[in-house]
Amino acid sequence: MVNWTNFDALDSYQALKNVQAVDVRKVMSGESGAKRVKNYSVPMAEKMAYNFAAKAVDDDILAVLQKVSDEAELTEKYEELYNGAIINTGEKRLVLHQLCRGQLGKDVVVDGVNKREFYQAQQDRIAKFANDVHAGKIVNGKGEKFTTVVQIGIGGSDLGPRALYLALENWAKTNHTLKMQAAFISNVDPDDASAVLNNIDVEHALFIVVSKSGTTLETLTNAAFVEDALKKAGVDPSKHMLACTSETSPLANNDKFLDSFYMDDYIGGRYSSSSAVGCCVLSLAFGPEVFARLMAGAHAADETAKEKDILKNPALLDALIGVYERNFLGYATTAVLPYSQALSRFPAHLQQLDMESNGKSVNRFGKKVDYVTGPIIFGEPGTNGQHSFYQLLHQGKTIVPLQFIGFKDSQIGNDVVIEGSTSQKKLDANVAAQIVAFACGKDDENPNKNFDGGRPSSIIIGQQLNPESLGALLAHFENKVMFQGFVWNINSFDQEGVQLGKVLAKRVLAHDTDGALAVYSDLLEI
Numbered sequence: 001m002v003n004w005t006n007f008d009a010l011d012s013y014q015a016l017k018n019v020q021a022v023d024v025r026k027v028m029s030g031e032s033g034a035k036r037v038k039n040y041s042v043p044m045a046e047k048m049a050y051n052f053a054a055k056a057v058d059d060d061i062l063a064v065l066q067k068v069s070d071e072a073e074l075t076e077k078y079e080e081l082y083n084g085a086i087i088n089t090g091e092k093r094l095v096l097h098q099l100c101r102g103q104l105g106k107d108v109v110v111d112g113v114n115k116r117e118f119y120q121a122q123q124d125r126i127a128k129f130a131n132d133v134h135a136g137k138i139v140n141g142k143g144e145k146f147t148t149v150v151q152i153g154i155g156g157s158d159l160g161p162r163a164l165y166l167a168l169e170n171w172a173k174t175n176h177t178l179k180m181q182a183a184f185i186s187n188v189d190p191d192d193a194s195a196v197l198n199n200i201d202v203e204h205a206l207f208i209v210v211s212k213s214g215t216t217l218e219t220l221t222n223a224a225f226v227e228d229a230l231k232k233a234g235v236d237p238s239k240h241m242l243a244c245t246s247e248t249s250p251l252a253n254n255d256k257f258l259d260s261f262y263m264d265d266y267i268g269g270r271y272s273s274s275s276a277v278g279c280c281v282l283s284l285a286f287g288p289e290v291f292a293r294l295m296a297g298a299h300a301a302d303e304t305a306k307e308k309d310i311l312k313n314p315a316l317l318d319a320l321i322g323v324y325e326r327n328f329l330g331y332a333t334t335a336v337l338p339y340s341q342a343l344s345r346f347p348a349h350l351q352q353l354d355m356e357s358n359g360k361s362v363n364r365f366g367k368k369v370d371y372v373t374g375p376i377i378f379g380e381p382g383t384n385g386q387h388s389f390y391q392l393l394h395q396g397k398t399i400v401p402l403q404f405i406g407f408k409d410s411q412i413g414n415d416v417v418i419e420g421s422t423s424q425k426k427l428d429a430n431v432a433a434q435i436v437a438f439a440c441g442k443d444d445e446n447p448n449k450n451f452d453g454g455r456p457s458s459i460i461i462g463q464q465l466n467p468e469s470l471g472a473l474l475a476h477f478e479n480k481v482m483f484q485g486f487v488w489n490i491n492s493f494d495q496e497g498v499q500l501g502k503v504l505a506k507r508v509l510a511h512d513t514d515g516a517l518a519v520y521s522d523l524l525e526i
Ligand SMILES: O=P(O)(O)OC[C@H]1O[C@](O)(CO)[C@@H](O)[C@@H]1O
Pocket: 154, 155, 156, 157, 210, 211, 212, 213, 214, 215, 216, 219, 268, 269, 270, 356, 495, 498
């Protein structure tokens, strides 16, 4: 059995307090910088690498971070998780999303059901369904093929699958495996559903209602909105709508749907891209083989996350450096900066993943913790961000650790040499230049043009964004967030903080309001 101890009760916490701080500007300048770029790189799954040369760490600090990992039993806790312990203490649930993508340890059997087999069986059912749709065996009321798939869901039932779809859409077109166009409806704003419906051919569209709980206001409202639109278009909704939910939800086993696919309570919404939640839309859009490749990449990263040596375990190392920055260097935010347009919604997915998981003030036992926990996450693809918020990142009063992501090859492969370089080369040159500019700065007599530098960053580099590397990237961040939650001794797998607003909105709609709530609902005349 592992020990669940608050971070500040560890000996290694005290040791971290006493380490000699590293001056990023100094160590990244000249030959020392070149050495660090070469040496401070850890291989990741799917031939990617995590390079942390421009982070404020050195061999001494890394040695203490290894002690944190050992003392807090981080990999042992991961082992407990994938072997089926009740890691989600708040909801008394197991945490099994990794099992969707492969067997990591022992069989996990709950109420006589082998969970790996259950998740695999759902993937197999979805694969058959998707293949039948693609082959024209499952068709619309007029006997015609479906061409579009629309996911209706919100939060984890939207962000991850949407980010993954966008990440692979151009890759799939280039590799002739885009089987259906996908669209997403999430917001209860009627303009969201209307705009999607206006842009597609509803007669040839399949709609997946995705909600683990089957009770989310936005999703149920949007499902009814779509149903209404289908009826108005003279289309039978039961031939066009699917459900993806848990077997105990109000949406389960419902004749309203053409078919239903299941996940369960042991997979948190923000971790559900690997379950039926991501599998349905991605298998319909790209084919089941592509989804299987995505899962293979994620599984490879899950295997790497078992390593006890932090220099062989990029997710663990990334997590520990982040904790050091958060708790000892006092950095409150992290920017996710993919130099890849395909990853345009990946920062939004990571925002939910990280902030909903680790935005907590109490430990696993409900006791307040005396240290800060999860950072604020935001981000945009480069180079666009450079012309937006990088001013603050370079010269603002707040130091923001930066998480770059970059690839050597583009996905589409169409490029032009303009003034001596391709666009891909320009993209890569920009990310390299930014890392050095942030780290080393530039002295100038004019204070307005002076760059202090000393701004830490890391980069994940891969050859190309494809299903395998994307899967590994997804799992890397899930595992990073998990390890950080373990260090902070918090429960990263519940989200009580989102409940209060939902309850108050229901009260406004029921006119059961008082105090400030009454004033605000009057103001909006609800
Ligand atoms: O899949 P469901 O049950 O509709 O939940 C959607 C989302 O809502 C949340 O519970 C937050 O409100 C997320 O954690 C979840 O991803």
